Amino acid sequence: MxxxxxxxxxxxxxxxxxxxxxxxxxxxxxxxxxxxxxxxxxxxxxxxxxxxxxxxxxxxxxxxxxxxxxxxxxxxxxxxxGLGYVFQRPNLFPWLTAIENVEFGLRMSGMPAAQRRQRALHYFQLVGLAGFENYLTTRLSGGMQQRVSLARALALEPxxxxxxxxxxxLDAITRETMNDELLRIWDTxxxxxxxxxxxxxxxxxxxxxxxxxxxxxxxxxxxxxxxxxxxxxxxxxxxxxxxxxxxxxxxxxxxxxxxxxxxxxxxxxxxxxxxxxxxx
Ligand SMILES: Nc1ncnc2c1ncn2[C@@H]1O[C@H](COP(=O)(O)OP(=O)(O)OP(=O)(O)O)[C@@H](O)[C@H]1O
Ligand SMILES: [Mg+2]
Known part of the structure; x- marks a missing residue:
């Protein structure tokens, strides 16, 4: 090859x-x-x-x-x-809600509020967290926090x-789903x-x-x-x-x-x- x-x-x-x-x-x-x-x-x-x-x-x-x-x-x-990263540990801002964490990098890049909320929501849903947007990340499980972290990286479209x-x-089933989602996103x-x-x-x-x-x-x-x-x-x-x-x-x-x-x-x-x- x-x-x-x-x-x-x-x-x-x-x-x-x-x-x-x-x-x-x-x-x-x-x-x-x-x-x-x-x-x-x-x-x-x-x-x-x-x-x-x-x-x-x-x-x-x-x-x-x-x-x-x-x-x-x-x-x-x-x-x-052009860089997005997902660390071994979720590494989120505990004082921000889950969706605000996903929006954080977009805000730093100067994206207008409505556009960044729309982008953040898209990736938030993609990682299977719809409904948890307004939770503080300290109230989410470890696996959920890791998914917020993934959505945060993906939202930058790096x-x-x-x-x-x-x-x-993540548990084995969620992990398999996330693998497929990642391949789909990468393909796109x-x-x-x-x-x-x-x-x-x-x-x-x-x-x-x-x-x-x-x-x-x-x-x-x-x-x-x-x-x-x-x-x-x-x-x-x-x-x-x-x-x-x-x-x-x-x-x-x-x-x-x-x-x-x-x-x-x-x-x-x-x-x-x-x-x-x-x-x-
Ligand atoms: N901050 C640090 N200060 C000193 N040594 C470190 C530090 N971080 C890592 N190391 C050492 O560097 C080596 C590589 O660590 P690293 O965390 O990169 O390994 P890894 O392959 O990611 O391991 P794991 O699979 O357990 O995550 C290890 O010997 C570790 O003890
Ligand atoms: Mg390591």
Missing amino acids: QTAESSGGSDLVIRDLHYSYDGNLPIFTGLDLQVQAGEFLAIIGPSGCGKSTLLNLLSGFASPERGRVQLRDRVIRPEDP ALLLMDEPFSA LGQTVIFITHEIEEAIYLADRIVVLARPPAGIYRSHGNELPRPRSSQTTKTSPLFWEYKKRLIGDIAAVMRQQPVDDAELVEMGLSVATDHA
């Missing part, structure tokens, strides 16, 4: 990225990654390997020690209008959507999406390409192109032999990455790998 690395024309460029927290163990020592405009990239890797750190660097909340992160030849800043395990707090808007997940199946279901991160400071372990046809649906995609073939390959990669350090059983279970299948 042709990937961003081979095709040129990439949108997001990460070159020679170096990063460590306050002189501690380096997390990245020369990471390179290119993401094409409109590509849906999933990043997967064990807990603590640096996924959230990478997203912080991509969003401009953290700055590389060395190397560069650029979106269309410009250094990314968190306030860029060119680059950065998502850090956005659905991990054509953003570049970088989606971090612990779930191998979720990565395969959603992405055009799946990058497996190694333990720090190794960076990218392997990159897999995903040729499962689109549009995808649970019934056809998740039952296809190719889906299971990808799953097998990714389980192998994750197991190899985890063998770099003692394997934590709880971590394996969290990633959808039963301890019994602990690949010799």
Whole structure:
């Protein structure tokens, strides 16, 4: 499969990225990654390997020690209008109502009140929260808060959507619905999406390409192109032999990455790998 690395024309460029927290163990020592405009990239890797750190660097909340992160030849800043992010934790303003949270970025960008309310309501409904517009977010469940956070990012209709395990707090059914909604929105808007997940199946279901991160400071372990046809649906995609073939390959990669350090059983279970299948 042709990937961003081979095709040129990439949108997001990460070159020679170096990063460590306050002189501690380096997390990245020369990471390179290119993401094409409109590509849906999933990043997967064990807990603590640096996924959230990478997203912080991509969003401009953290700055590389060395190397560069650029979106269309410009250094990314968190306030860029073309950027939307959904963090691992919802990170909402507790003094605003749910719908006001969704409107917040639109207000900052100067969108007139009526237009931003209409836009916010559209995405609010899309994530299944109709009826909860005027709730303070502290009165919503964790999963609902995460959906507000998703609506807030989507409402910006960003060119680059950065998502850090956005659905991990949701129950399995809601998560599946959200995956389908996300694919539908992506199909309509054509953003570049970088989606971090612990779930191998979720990565395969959603992405055009799946990058497996190694333990720090190794960076990218392997990159897999995903040729499962689109549009995808649970019934056809998740039952296809190719889906299971990808799953097998990714389980192998994750197991190899985890063998770099003692394997934590709880971590394996969290990633959808039963301890019994602990690949010799
Ligand atoms: N603020 C911080 N200060 C110092 N070290 C940090 C900080 N945040 C993360 N780290 C360390 O950096 C490494 C990568 O952390 P990061 O949160 O990026 O991992 P992750 O892959 O997102 O993990 P998880 O899957 O559990 O969310 C870990 O070893 C962690 O201890
Ligand atoms: Mg994380």
